[in-house]
Amino acid sequence: MSKDQNPIAVPHGYRPLDAASLPPYLAEHPALSARLGGGPAAWQVDEVGDGNLNLVFLVHGPAGGLCVKQALPYVRLVGESWPLPLDRALFEHEALVEHGRHAPGLTPAVYRFDPVMMLTVMELLEPHIIMRRGMIQGIRYPRVAADMAEYMARTLFFTSDLGMGGADKKARVALFCGNTALCGITEDLIFTEPYMVHDNNRWTSPQLDDLAAAFRADAPLKRAVSRLKCRFMGSAEALIHGDLHTGSIMVTQEDTRVIDPEFAFYGPMGFDTGAFVGNLLLNYFSQAGHATEADDRAAYKAWVLETVEAFWLGFAERFGALWAERPGDAYPAALFAGAEGAASLARAREDAIAALLTDTLQFAGAKMIRRILGIAHNIDFEWIEEPDRRAACERPGLLLGRELLTNAAAYPEIAAVTRAARDIEARACG
Amino acid sequence: MSKDQNPIAVPHGYRPLDAASLPPYLAEHPALSARLGGGPAAWQVDEVGDGNLNLVFLVHGPAGGLCVKQALPYVRLVGESWPLPLDRALFEHEALVEHGRHAPGLTPAVYRFDPVMMLTVMELLEPHIIMRRGMIQGIRYPRVAADMAEYMARTLFFTSDLGMGGADKKARVALFCGNTALCGITEDLIFTEPYMVHDNNRWTSPQLDDLAAAFRADAPLKRAVSRLKCRFMGSAEALIHGDLHTGSIMVTQEDTRVIDPEFAFYGPMGFDTGAFVGNLLLNYFSQAGHATEADDRAAYKAWVLETVEAFWLGFAERFGALWAERPGDAYPAALFAGAEGAASLARAREDAIAALLTDTLQFAGAKMIRRILGIAHNIDFEWIEEPDRRAACERPGLLLGRELLTNAAAYPEIAAVTRAARDIEARACG
DSSP: OOTTSOOOOOOTTOOOOOTTTHHHHHHTOHHHHHHHOSOGGGOEEEEOOOSSSEEEEEEEOSSOEEEEEEEOSEETTTEEEEEOOTTHHHHHHHHHHHHHHHSTTSSOOEEEEETTTTEEEEEOOOSOEEHHHHHHTTOOOTTHHHHHHHHHHHHHHHTSTTTSOHHHHHHHHHHHTTOHHHHHHHHHHTTTGGGSOOTTOOOSTTTTHHHHHHHHTOHHHHHHHHHHHHHHHHBOOEEEOSOOSGGGEEEOSSOEEEOOOTTOEEEOHHHHHHHHHHHHHHHHHHHHHHOOSSOOOHHHHHHHHHHHHHHHHHHHHHHHHHHHHSOOSSSOGGGSOHHHHHHHHHHHHHHHHHHHHHHHHHHHHHHHHHHHHSSOOOHHHHTOOSHHHHHHHHHHHHHHHHHHHHHGGGOOSHHHHHHHHHHHHHHHHO | OOTTSOOOOOOTTOOOOOTTTHHHHHHTOHHHHHHHOSOGGGOEEEEOOOSSSEEEEEEEOSSOEEEEEEEOSEETTTEEEEEOOTTHHHHHHHHHHHHHHHSTTSSOOEEEEETTTTEEEEEOOOSOEEHHHHHHTTOOOTTHHHHHHHHHHHHHHHTSTTTSOHHHHHHHHHHHTTOHHHHHHHHHHTTTGGGSOOTTOOOSTTTTHHHHHHHHTOHHHHHHHHHHHHHHHHBOOEEEOSOOSGGGEEEOSSOEEEOOOTTOEEEOHHHHHHHHHHHHHHHHHHHHHHOOSSOOOHHHHHHHHHHHHHHHHHHHHHHHHHHHHSOOSSSOGGGSOHHHHHHHHHHHHHHHHHHHHHHHHHHHHHHHHHHHHSSOOOHHHHTOOSHHHHHHHHHHHHHHHHHHHHHGGGOOSHHHHHHHHHHHHHHHHO
């Protein structure tokens, strides 16, 4: 983590923008002004950065809108006491462009990247909302499982040794090796701090004090999360998004877009698939806290678990199909020729996807635990105001998180995971 | 592989040296001349490059000697039709210095690196010989198991996430990502070509035609070697030597030095440990071919297998001890405090070392097969002149190689491996 580092160097010419200084900046770039229409006086700027790290501006003009994201040299959530390198904007832009190329239509279009101001000007996504917020309201998104399956199958396959040449991949690995500050945040906040006494941690207290203490004393759990951390640090499988929870997905009923890949680097594929699955499961457990007399959320909870299953099955199908079509360097076509070779390669794909499910569940478990015991919490739970009610939702989330993290191999099919979620919640509320 | 690439660019000023031009070059550098003593006229130069890729000169002067290794822009074994980037000399130098720092006394001292001439001037190792040559003669090296255990424990531990900080490690990963040409050679020559029809392949024919054909049609074997290739390409565990066979080790009865790390990059630890184990096992199977009436080599064969066991047990002990002393980022000290934490970390180490033995055996198996069916053969076998006798030695090597590659998990202890080597040889010769 960067907390103890010196203040961050900023490029000559860098200055954080605000609602007053952004319009003149945009006016200097005709291609951007043209998208807005009219002149700066006619542009409405709203700073909405509800994330933890950056400034985010939504700009509306007579002809259209823009989204502008600018990195700050510190963690916005914490302040200047926690410096953070600006070059994360560079890695975010690289990943956004590369993932957009592999998964067209599933990321925002990028109009401009400014390496001095460390800002990216993107498509304004309207009327999209953050998926997490929609799920808290109980809104179903019929496309999201298939779209996220497609996004992850394509971005992970085409950036891996399964889908590209080894030398080209190593050049990309080298580039993203620079994103160490953000990797360090993940290493600390997800894989370390929730399992020790640390000022960053918080949880619903005293209700969850028992589980927080039990996890800190849980030797098998700490070995499992450390082994997983080692995988996160040393497995350069694919260019992963690195922060693919439901707050990094913007949705409508008809459209799905993945945003904010500033944690991108070459890491284990299961970290992305696990982030999505883990955050869906957290939302599942939170639903009881949002139930009302008019809506017990039972039907929505069923939809959430259906989405977990449909995502994984769709991902496995799409990932396998890409691999069958386009063998890369790792499993070369020459070794798997003819009908027999195709059958053997199908078996290799099944084995690899089964191993990836195990990884997915372990990372999902780590993500679930850290969102309940660590520094960064989810509004799925945070918006349940009454602490007893919130803790009653969080507790089964922690229990399933621990089970997935330590015992993932016992879940060879995704249906076993959703069944476990139902069972754990039933027992917790029974 | 680089065969289809365009000719390699060479730095301005680069020229391959020879016995005539090397002395004037050395004379320009007082620190080097001083080691030799006298003047260029008194220096004896022998070009001994018996490797596959480079020029190697041994220089003797009145006061001492030097070894000079210079990269050529093509594969020496094949000629200018197979270009190879010169910057491999840069990676070799980087690795030599870093491994030398971690494992003092187990590599040659480096006196000068010239990034234009792409040459390294090193300590002349005398009276050392290449370990492989000594083993063919049946010479025992009492220090080699412990020295190689120490070398690999230290070089692999201290360059991994277990033994260093995550951000520093990523910077090193990025640097070595440039060594793609040599990684590509390994990917092709070890993990691909031996399992397909390819002009590069050769084997003792017709004696081994049956096994070569069987391996090309062996679906589980081809899946296993491809999965291993994927690990080789995507597991940035540690800065590995990358070519650690018994031809990369120089020995006397009292001293052991590891040379030639030009294939170095961040890869799986088991590739180094497996290279050493696999090449010891190949030598074991070759001994019957070097037996004479006066010496049946039975005692030497026992020593070779004792060396396999002593190496692995020593490596596991030293690697575990380093980890116990100096926890790095992956398994942080904060999660393993106190007596209970120490016990838990000991368990984590045991699990990790057990997994590393499985990796080791798989990579050993791949190395054994490629040295019998692929482009580059070992003199352990090649020096057995009579083809029937040679093939009779190579056949059990292929069989154990296949067994280790496809069934490594069945060998949870190194003694099970040496037992299998004895059994397979007994059956082949019975």
